[in-house]
Amino acid sequence: MTTGMTKIGVIGAGQMGCGIAHVAALAGYDVTLYDLSRDRTEAALATINGNLARQVASEKIAEDDRKAALSRITGSTGLGDLAPMDLVIEAATEDETVKRKIYAELCPVLNPAAILATNTSSLSITRLAAATDRPERFMGIHFMNPVPVMKLVELVRGIATEERTFETAKAFVASLDKVVTVAEDFPAFIVNRILLPMINEAIYTLYEGVGTVDGIDTAMKLGANHPMGPLQLADFIGLDTCLSIMQVLHDGLADSKYRPCPLLVKYVEAGWLGRKAGRGFYDYR
Numbered sequence: 001m002t003t004g005m006t007k008i009g010v011i012g013a014g015q016m017g018c019g020i021a022h023v024a025a026l027a028g029y030d031v032t033l034y035d036l037s038r039d040r041t042e043a044a045l046a047t048i049n050g051n052l053a054r055q056v057a058s059e060k061i062a063e064d065d066r067k068a069a070l071s072r073i074t075g076s077t078g079l080g081d082l083a084p085m086d087l088v089i090e091a092a093t094e095d096e097t098v099k100r101k102i103y104a105e106l107c108p109v110l111n112p113a114a115i116l117a118t119n120t121s122s123l124s125i126t127r128l129a130a131a132t133d134r135p136e137r138f139m140g141i142h143f144m145n146p147v148p149v150m151k152l153v154e155l156v157r158g159i160a161t162e163e164r165t166f167e168t169a170k171a172f173v174a175s176l177d178k179v180v181t182v183a184e185d186f187p188a189f190i191v192n193r194i195l196l197p198m199i200n201e202a203i204y205t206l207y208e209g210v211g212t213v214d215g216i217d218t219a220m221k222l223g224a225n226h227p228m229g230p231l232q233l234a235d236f237i238g239l240d241t242c243l244s245i246m247q248v249l250h251d252g253l254a255d256s257k258y259r260p261c262p263l264l265v266k267y268v269e270a271g272w273l274g275r276k277a278g279r280g281f282y283d284y285r
């Protein structure tokens with residue numbers, strides 16, 4: 001393998017972690033997928049299997065590829081299992097306290113030469129790097145959802161990231177057959193800096209009664225050729241994640257144009273977090 005890496009650790013078996021484990025295993029890496037409980041890692045393997053099966057059904061991959069990829073993924077509930085990894089990608093909840101706690105537990109056991117990356121969609125890479133023992137081997141590798149389908153990966157260096165780390169991450173992304181775009185370490189990088197204010201504006205459009213949920217989504221699907229309407233996309237990303245990205249933009253750029261829509265706040269407070277919770281702007285129950 002051109003990256004010189006064979007073992008990849010993924011922390012967090014949510015939708016992003018599942019997607020990252022899926023594409024890394026398909027590309028031939030041995031993947032250890034960590035989460036807090038066996039229930040979660042087992043559910044993740046079932047999800048990944050289902051998504052691999054979709055790719056078999058549409059002839060994107062062969063049945064043998066599905067089996068081989070699945071056999072390369074091992075679930076784990078102990079961060080110590082990640083010790084021998086060449087690269088660990090943290091895709092835990094978008095909460096800095098949670099991420100710091102994971103780094104504090106992982107760093108003392110992780111192979112000192114390993115690269116530690118975060119899939120954060122908005123937090124400062126430099127600040128997260130400073131919470132590890134290896135800021136020079138730390139960076140942002142930000143995948144898009146759904147990972148098996150979306151071609152783009154944003155790469156973000158922190159202030160201390162070494163060139164060798166960046167080049168290895170770039171080669172890793174290329175080995176997954178994805179395309180890199182490089183973003184500087186500013187709140188929410190490129191994709192979410194542009195996408196989330198659009199989604200937030202769609203929620204304001206609903207809040208102010210300019211259109212209905214269906215009306216707004218149909219408008220953007222048929223009027224701007226977006227594959228999903230912005231409210232459907234918000235549900236798909238998760239409304240808690242959408243809110244946390246808007247808060248990072250609002251706090252980090254100190255501009256009222258990033259003010260999270262009160263309706264978004266209210267939905268999150270209600271636990272209506274979108275598709276994963278069964279309810280968001282749409283009802284999935």
Ligand code: CAA
Nearest residue numbers: 051054055058121143144145146148149191192227228237
């Ligand atoms: N795994 C594998 N394959 C998948 C998949 C998954 N999780 N989800 C969808 N697919 C495949 C389907 O099998 C299907 O394959 P074929 O065309 O080969 O049959 C294809 O993708 C299209 O899926 P569907 O037919 O089910 O539905 P669709 O045509 O409506 O497409 C979509 C679904 C790809 C999600 C499309 O609606 C889309 O591109 N939406 C926008 C997604 C987007 O904007 N993502 C970025 C979110 S922002 C982000 O991720 C950054 C962040 O930090 C928040």
